[in-house]
Amino acid sequence: AQSVSQHNHHVILSEAASLELGCNYSYGGTVNLFWYVQYPGQHLQLLLKYFSGDPLVKGIKGFEAEFIKSKFSFNLRKPSVQWSDTAEYFCALRMDSSYKLIFGSGTRLLVRP
Amino acid sequence: NAGVTQTPKFQVLKTGQSMTLQCAQDMNHNSMYWYRQDPGMGLRLIYYSASEGTTDKGEVPNGYNVSRLNKREFSLRLESAAPSQTSVYFCASSEAPAYGYTFGSGTRLTVV
Numbered sequence: 001a002q003s004v005s006q007h008n009h010h011v012i013l014s015e016a017a018s019l020e021l022g023c024n025y026s027y028g029g030t031v032n033l034f035w036y037v038q039y040p041g042q043h044l045q046l047l048l049k050y051f052s053g054d055p056l057v058k059g060i061k062g063f064e065a066e067f068i069k070s071k072f073s074f075n076l077r078k079p080s081v082q083w084s085d086t087a088e089y090f091c092a093l094r095m096d097s098s099y100k101l102i103f104g105s106g107t108r109l110l111v112r113p
Numbered sequence: 114n115a116g117v118t119q120t121p122k123f124q125v126l127k128t129g130q131s132m133t134l135q136c137a138q139d140m141n142h143n144s145m146y147w148y149r150q151d152p153g154m155g156l157r158l159i160y161y162s163a164s165e166g167t168t169d170k171g172e173v174p175n176g177y178n179v180s181r182l183n184k185r186e187f188s189l190r191l192e193s194a195a196p197s198q199t200s201v202y203f204c205a206s207s208e209a210p211a212y213g214y215t216f217g218s219g220t221r222l223t224v225v
């Protein structure tokens with residue numbers, strides 16, 4: 001079955017450290033890929049999305065992600081994290097023309113001041 | 114601009130009770146979705162409605178029913194609640210799936 005894997009379940013960083021969260025998917029067709037963020041007690045918000053074209057996607061709050069088709073990956077990066085980035089991050093996959101998004105299990109990020 | 118509105122925000126049910134979770138969006142989106150979020154499992158799709166008048170099962174539909182009342186509203190019903198349905202439920206809508214979803218603020222449901 002098609003799936004989305006986020007191998008890092010918990011990540012702890014100090015402020016100003018660089019961040020990379022992994023996301024791998026298993027599907028050989030056309031994909032759209034998304035990163036969502038969920039701050040404590042809040043709903044999911046879209047950080048960025050890959051639709052087509054440039055594989056390097058820039059989102060809100062200084063986040064970016066790179067789509068590497070050969071590696072079936074869409075890793076999320078930020079050069080310097082802040083305490084306010086403490087949240088849970090979800091990668092999501094849309095396959096071909098499906099209406100559905102498939103979500104990974106999430107990565108909890110804790111940024112220490 | 115309210116976006117996606119879910120009611121109630123919190124609910125406690127006894128096993129066997131029924132209830133309906135309400136969801137409404139004011140963005141004129143065609144597609145609407147119900148997900149449940151459980152620790153360590155991400156979000157799992159319960160049901161979705163690609164357009165007004167259509168509904169389809171998702172990954173975990175057992176124990177739930179849905180109604181797409183009109184373009185704005187998409188409700189989720191638990192006919193006989195079970196402790197395994199304790200979860201946080203999110204409604205979402207989309208203008209087009211390739212653009213991603215807009216989520217509501219969630220309903221935290223506890224079944225005792």
